[in-house]
Structures are given as structure tokens and as C-alpha cells.
Amino acid sequence: MAFIRRVPTKSGAAAVQIAEYAGGRQRIVKHVGSAHTKAELGVLMARARELLEDPGQGVLELGVEPTPPAAALVAPAPESTLLGQAPVAPPVLRSSPGRVVGTDSRVLFEALAAVYAQLGFDAIDDEVFAALVLARIVEPTSLLDTARVLADLGQEAASYKTMGRVLAHAKERGYRDQIAERVKFSV
Structure with a gap:
């Protein structure tokens, strides 16, 4: 079964690869690319997930909609106020998908x-x-x-x-x- 692998390169970038275990070792199936910033890494990880998706794989209808991961890449522009200082508020981020803590049948x-x-x-x-x-x-x-x-x-x-x-x-x-x-x- 293939999986996404993220490894550091000698240049300091992060390489995103699709790999699988064969004969007890990891075999690189496809090199998706190298990222130098978090934004590039996010794009490469999304591309790798797309490559791993099987269009023939059906989806179980459980009535739960997945929430797409989102993060603020740039801080919001400060609002100008009468006294010149903007109130400081933390950026609002959408929470990432839930973490699986246990499975059963x-x-x-x-x-x-x-x-x-x-x-x-x-x-x-x-x-x-x-x-x-x-x-x-x-x-x-x-x-x-x-x-x-x-x-x-x-x-x-x-x-x-x-x-x-x-x-x-x-x-x-x-x-x-x-x-x-x-x-x-x-x-």
C-alpha cells in the first residue's frame, strides 16, 4: 500500500514522495517535488494525496462531511481606528481534520x-x-x-x-x- 513520505533534502528543502514497502524496504514510487516554504509543502502534500486517491474507490455514506484543512498564510491587515492602533486579535483558523484515537468494528x-x-x-x-x-x-x-x-x-x-x-x-x-x-x- 502506498503512502506519502516527507523527507528533508541536503539543501534544506522538504521532498514529498509517494512510497511503498516492498521486501521490508521503502521503495519510492513517485517523487512529487521539493518545497522550500510551508505554502509549497502544503501544495505538494495536496498533490500527493490527489495522486493516491483511487477514483474507483467508493465512499461510505456516514452523513459526515470532511472539513478541508485551512491555515492562514498571511496575517490579516490591521484595521485603522480613531487613535491609530488596531485591536490585536488572533487569526481565526479552521480546525484541521479530527485525529483518530481508536477504531473498532x-x-x-x-x-x-x-x-x-x-x-x-x-x-x-x-x-x-x-x-x-x-x-x-x-x-x-x-x-x-x-x-x-x-x-x-x-x-x-x-x-x-x-x-x-x-x-x-x-x-x-x-x-x-x-x-x-x-x-x-x-x-
């Missing part, structure tokens, strides 16, 4: 939970069991690693001991038979 979990209920698995009124089933659908893994998968799905996992007890109860209480009975009557 909550939408995936909710979609899988809806299918889980439609299939009749909700006959088992056990939230921990449901979370275990959905986590194993996403990534079949050990019981120890299931907590990580649930965290990736935006869910809080039960303790390891609790998950172990729930699996033991599933066998003892015949969860499989209960689900089969429910599905048989709904078909």
Missing part, C-alpha cells in the same frame, strides 16, 4: 448480532455465549484471544473464567438442541 458486530437473532440463536438468553459465537465467526481463535477479537469489535469481553464456564454450560444445558428446536419450528 462495532457496525460489523451489530450486523452479525442481527443475523444471529434472525437465525434463531437468540433462543439462548446468554449474552456471553452470543459474544463468543460472534467473535469466533469473525476470527476463529483461542478462548484467551477472544477478548482481543471482542475489543476489536467494540465490545467488552467477559473474564476468561466466565467464558470458560459459559462454554461448559453450553454443553451441559444443551444449547445446540435448543437452537435446533427453535430453527425447526421457525422453518
Whole structure:
């Protein structure tokens, strides 16, 4: 996957390049240009982002409009006043795009939970069991690693001991038979 790389040059400029990892090393795909000022750097970074954009890539409609980054390049001209001094006010800047502090797949979990209920698995009124089933659908893994998968799905996992007890109860209480009975009557 390609990414934008900004590196200092010997002349003191900042080179903007599009690079990718190949064989554990960075390979330069395209040199976009060198910038000597912040304004030039901004133009080159925008050009590099345009080059990386895929016109065939669809956009997820989340109802959130991205705010374009903007910065004041020149201080506003002072207003003349009756006494000759202009009030000093900081320039108004538009805030840059938000910073991602965490990601999870909550939408995936909710979609899988809806299918889980439609299939009749909700006959088992056990939230921990449901979370275990959905986590194993996403990534079949050990019981120890299931907590990580649930965290990736935006869910809080039960303790390891609790998950172990729930699996033991599933066998003892015949969860499989209960689900089969429910599905048989709904078909």
C-alpha cells in the first residue's frame, strides 16, 4: 500500500514522495517535488494525496462531511481606528481534520448480532455465549484471544473464567438442541 513520505533534502528543502514497502524496504514510487516554504509543502502534500486517491474507490455514506484543512498564510491587515492602533486579535483558523484515537468494528458486530437473532440463536438468553459465537465467526481463535477479537469489535469481553464456564454450560444445558428446536419450528 502506498503512502506519502516527507523527507528533508541536503539543501534544506522538504521532498514529498509517494512510497511503498516492498521486501521490508521503502521503495519510492513517485517523487512529487521539493518545497522550500510551508505554502509549497502544503501544495505538494495536496498533490500527493490527489495522486493516491483511487477514483474507483467508493465512499461510505456516514452523513459526515470532511472539513478541508485551512491555515492562514498571511496575517490579516490591521484595521485603522480613531487613535491609530488596531485591536490585536488572533487569526481565526479552521480546525484541521479530527485525529483518530481508536477504531473498532462495532457496525460489523451489530450486523452479525442481527443475523444471529434472525437465525434463531437468540433462543439462548446468554449474552456471553452470543459474544463468543460472534467473535469466533469473525476470527476463529483461542478462548484467551477472544477478548482481543471482542475489543476489536467494540465490545467488552467477559473474564476468561466466565467464558470458560459459559462454554461448559453450553454443553451441559444443551444449547445446540435448543437452537435446533427453535430453527425447526421457525422453518
